[in-house]
Amino acid sequence: MTESELEVLSEIRRIATDELEWSGEVEPRHDLMRDLQLDSLGLTVLAVGLENRFRIRLSEEDAQGVRTVEDLARLVAQRAAAPAGVPVPEVRP
Amino acid sequence: MPSSTTGPDSSPFIRAVGRALPPHYATQEQLISAFRELWATRHFNVERLEDLHRAVQVSGRHLALPIESYPALVGFQQRNDAWIRAATEMSETVVSQALDKAELSPADVDHVFFVTVTGLATPSIDARVANRLRFREDFKRTPLFGLGCVAGAGGIARAADYLRAFPSQTALVITTELCSLTLQREDLSIPNIIASGLFGDGAACAVLRGAETPGAKGPRVVASRSVFYRDTERIMGWDVVDSGFKVVLSAKVPGLVREHIRRDVDRFLEAHGLSRGDVRHWVAHTGGPKVLKAFEEALELESAALERSWRSLREVGNLSSASVLFVLGETLEGPEPRPGDWGLMMALGPGFCAEMVLLRW
Numbered sequence: 001m002t003e004s005e006l007e008v009l010s011e012i013r014r015i016a017t018d019e020l021e022w023s024g025e026v027e028p029r030h031d032l033m034r035d036l037q038l039d040s041l042g043l044t045v046l047a048v049g050l051e052n053r054f055r056i057r058l059s060e061e062d063a064q065g066v067r068t069v070e071d072l073a074r075l076v077a078q079r080a081a082a083p084a085g086v087p088v089p090e091v092r093p
Numbered sequence: 094m095p096s097s098t099t100g101p102d103s104s105p106f107i108r109a110v111g112r113a114l115p116p117h118y119a120t121q122e123q124l125i126s127a128f129r130e131l132w133a134t135r136h137f138n139v140e141r142l143e144d145l146h147r148a149v150q151v152s153g154r155h156l157a158l159p160i161e162s163y164p165a166l167v168g169f170q171q172r173n174d175a176w177i178r179a180a181t182e183m184s185e186t187v188v189s190q191a192l193d194k195a196e197l198s199p200a201d202v203d204h205v206f207f208v209t210v211t212g213l214a215t216p217s218i219d220a221r222v223a224n225r226l227r228f229r230e231d232f233k234r235t236p237l238f239g240l241g242c243v244a245g246a247g248g249i250a251r252a253a254d255y256l257r258a259f260p261s262q263t264a265l266v267i268t269t270e271l272c273s274l275t276l277q278r279e280d281l282s283i284p285n286i287i288a289s290g291l292f293g294d295g296a297a298c299a300v301l302r303g304a305e306t307p308g309a310k311g312p313r314v315v316a317s318r319s320v321f322y323r324d325t326e327r328i329m330g331w332d333v334v335d336s337g338f339k340v341v342l343s344a345k346v347p348g349l350v351r352e353h354i355r356r357d358v359d360r361f362l363e364a365h366g367l368s369r370g371d372v373r374h375w376v377a378h379t380g381g382p383k384v385l386k387a388f389e390e391a392l393e394l395e396s397a398a399l400e401r402s403w404r405s406l407r408e409v410g411n412l413s414s415a416s417v418l419f420v421l422g423e424t425l426e427g428p429e430p431r432p433g434d435w436g437l438m439m440a441l442g443p444g445f446c447a448e449m450v451l452l453r454w
Contacts, residue, residue: 021281021327041344044145045283051138058138 001028001073004081008050008073014037015049028070046072054080104313105256105264107452108300110422111191113183114155114409115271115294121146121153127160128219128289135281145283146290150382151410154293157183157271164278164414169337171230176212176274180296181221184269187298188222191265195300196308201228202234203262206252208244208414210331210443211270211338218269241329242378243442244268245297245417250317252301260303269296270413275338284342291381293410297418311425312436312452314416318361322349325445346380349445350387358392358437361449367435374424374436374452375399379406384441401427414442430454 001009009028014023020042032038038046047058050072056079066072119127125146132142156163157179166172169418184207192198205228207219216220217236222228240247248266272292277285299315328345331338352387362368369392379402389399401420405412412419417440424430436452 035217038408039344039348041342044141048136048138048141048283051141052136055137057141 001070002077004077005070005073006039008054008080009069009078011050011053012069012073014044015046019045019049026069028068028073030069031067032072049077056080099123103257103260103304104130104315104453105253105260105301105303106309106313106422107312107425108197108302109191109194109311110300110314110418111187111189111194111298112415112419112422112424113186113190113296115157115179115183117156119153119156119160121151121290123160124154128286131278132281132286140236141433142286145287148382149287149291149410150407151291151293152407153286154410155275155295156273157294158273163273163276166274168327169335172274172337173193173212173214176271177214177218179271179274179294180209180212180214180218180269181225182269183271183296184218184222185225187269187296188226188267191298191300195302196301197263199223199228201263202228202232202262202265203259204235204252206248206264206266207234207236208240208248208266208268209270210238210241210244210413211272213238219267239443242380242411242413242416243440243444243446244414244441245378245421246438246440246448246450247319247442248414249299249301249314249418249421249438250319250448252299253314253317253450256303257261258302260305262303262435263306266299266301267296268298268413268415268416268418270294270415272411272413273362275340277334277336277339279336280339283365285340288340288342288378291411295409295412295415295419297415297422299418299421312430312454314450315453316365316451318357318364318449320353320357320447320449321443322353322447325349328443328445330443333398346441346445348394350384350441351391352398354388354447355391357447358449359438361439361451365451369393371435372437373434374430376400376417376421376424376436376438376452377402378440378442379403379411379420380441381411382406384386388439414440416440
């Protein structure tokens with residue numbers, strides 16, 4: 001993972017602990033829904049937290065290509081690095 | 094699994110339901126406008142939050158106070174004081190209305206079950222209403238706090254239990270919920286933002302009478318059943334904090350409905366020789382669009398079966414324990430019920446738990 005992706009991973013771990021009452025581990029390979037047991041509300045809390053921290057917008061279309069923590073970290077890092085208005089290639093697992 | 098039950102002739106009956114909404118109304122878009130600036134202080138993508146507010150399919154809410162009054166209520170005491178004033182007014186209104194519909198007077202009331210989860214008062218609101226309406230000095234009081242959305246059906250079930258023991262008596266179930274006065278403006282968490290889009294204010298009062306009272310009219314409460322779902326304490330509830338009630342709300346509720354309600358309803362009905370096809374009137378708590386959809390799918394209901402619940406949700410939002418009594422009242426006063434019809438009232442709430450009430454017209 002790149003440095004910026006690791007920064008996103010760190011934020012995902014913080015949100016999981018502080019806002020989602022998750023006490024287990026959060027590893028890049030973890031499936032967001034299966035391993036972290038995130039439901040639709042949990043995924044929204046995670047997305048909003050990342051949007052706020054990295055000043056980005058994530059859309060429904062983005063969610064199509066995201067399955068694992070690493071997918072999400074990559075998407076957020078790309079989105080944060082892109083100038084506003086420049087589309088980011090869709091991430092596929 | 095034991096049910097509270099008696100034969101139809103010895104069952105208490107629901108004589109009338111009074112209902113009231115506070116006079117101040119705000120459309121969902123007005124509410125979004127009022128919240129937008131606040132949300133933007135912490136959230137980058139405010140449009141996402143607006144979409145969450147619209148996704149609950151509520152067109153607007155009645156509010157205990159004018160919308161511009163809320164920002165000045167900064168602490169729990171201010172909010173709760175406003176709650177006591179409005180809850181007393183609204184409770185008095187629905188009790189008077191319900192007793193008028195039942196052609197009874199305050200002196201006929203033997204027992205009051207007062208239900209709420211949105212404010213605290215000691216003495217409880219039922220005592221304040223009793224002073225205003227001059228109930229008898231020997232009337233009995235059972236305030237119920239903490240059951241949340243399930244308490245409309247739960248209150249009816251407990252009142253019916255009581256009236257089986259005292260079949261010559263009359264009981265009121267008052268549900269007064271002013272959700273807007275619990276709102277933690279400073280809590281910008283996603284569950285709180287969703288709750289602020291879904292919950293509204295309202296009050297209802299059901300008049301129940303024992304089997305030995307004269308003038309039986311209305312559906313009989315044939316039986317009830319409670320179901321407690323173990324180890325689900327964080328599904329829904331309040332965290333009580335210095336500033337009041339901070340909402341606990343999980344997206345697991347629709348999943349729980351899908352997982353359990355079919356089995357629980359079928360077992361309850363089977364215990365009385367019935368099946369889902371025998372139920373003509375479904376009186377469902379208006380939990381939210383996903384919960385109503387889960388009811389429909391799990392119970393394989395026709396699209397019109399929950400129409401009253403859907404309409405209530407769209408028009409006034411989730412009124413917590415009062416919602417199911419709004420749906421019950423409209424069913425009672427509607428043209429559809431015929432003698433011999435079966436009805437099932439059902440609600441879920443913090444615990445997590447379900448209450449089911451079997452009705453027969």
